[in-house]
Amino acid sequence: MPNPFISVILAHYPSIEQLRATTELEIERALLRCIVEYCADGMHPMITRDAIPTLLLEDGGYAYSVQTKSDLERVIARAWKGLEDGGLIEEPDSYNGKNGYRVPSAKGKSAHAATDYTGVRMRTRFAREMFHPSLPDAAWNAFSVGDYDTAIFEAFKSLEVAVRNKGSLASTDFGAALMKKAFDPDNGPLREVAAPRSRRVARCDLFTGAFGEIPNPKGHNDPTITDTLIAVEELMTAGVLRRIVDNA
Template identity: 35%
Template sequence: MSLYSEIYPLPEAVLEMEPEELAPLVLKHLGRAEQGKLNRHNFLLGTDREFVDWAGSYKQGQSVLERFSVAWMWLEKELFIAPQPGNNDWMFITHRGKKVLDSQDFDTYRQGYLLPSDGLDSILVRKVKQSFIRGDYDTAIFQAFKEVEVRVRTKAGLSEKEIGVDLMRKAFGPPSAPLVDKTAHPAEQQARMELFSGAIGTYKNPSSHRYVNLTDPREAADIIHIANTLLRIVDSIQ
């Protein structure tokens, strides 16, 4: 069996993969390939017999190489590979890349793209993202909504004893709570209070009281993005 057949699915399936799905397989390939393959030009030539036999037609092979090229760029962006000092034409597998290869834990790192750091609150990047990447979704969600709670409490000037749904109602409750938007319609003021109360009651409180055992990374990322949106709202309040 060729290295391509061992590492990758069929070429037709590769063409359907997103860069962040294909990149871990390319990293595994680089970890198994001879040193000369750690040059992007050499890796993407597509002239070796193993690749030609695996790829099938020339046209399909070129399309696969385009996907490989984008996956290579993803690996560079995520610092799994980097240029060798003094020779930018050649690459080496970084400590982060070797750690993934050694553990064979590709899935957890591959799903990191679901929660990109760009646009994510800096506290969530620091306190939440690593738990998410490890697959500890309960902790990631709890920490995200704990930050919402802390920031609301601080912004509203309320005491430490105020927590959870009650905190949100005291912070946003119309018509005169500390964080009420006095320029908004009463119905909108009520809706914002319910938005924060509902989010905390739905996502933070269950994680505080029991193991939720969430297993879907996409659902977990969506929930964390809700917390991120709430933090933006709080930060925008003058």
């Protein structure tokens, strides 16, 4: 079995491919949790950077290869530096510090206590390829670090631009009003002319309703989105709507 504290990282990133693909911030969060819990067990008051890759390659950890070892050392070194630069880990004392040992700082312990590790773990289950190819970097990057409101806002902003461009509509048209104009069942440039009018009305309602309800929770005084699955559902909704626009 892997070291119980290093298993935190393995739980978030079961394969080395997932670890390579995740953001630096997410790795820093997982590494901080590992360090805090490792140093709090009473047996390991401090830890070195080089110990982490070694522990991750023990029995029950990642399968050893020269490439995997190299990748782990690079990823952990980058995350370790991020924690140091952010003041989240520090030298326990001058003697052990010069030998590479670090402990979580008070700031690091506070950050650890405030981190939503369940959300971190949930996000690793969703690869970018699961979303519509048009999902902008700004939306994906925000989702990857748990900023769901921004992710959804950016996804729908990109969709709005696609509708405006596809329908050759004015740059002064926005949101639900833009959707109503683009998909107007009688004269909207993106209406499906061959479809029955009832379906054209339904499509117009679909787009205007989505833009009236989803993209800007802060603007509607709705609570900030904290549930990963709700964020995924709304990003997927943007993808479904984008597919309709692409085929219009």
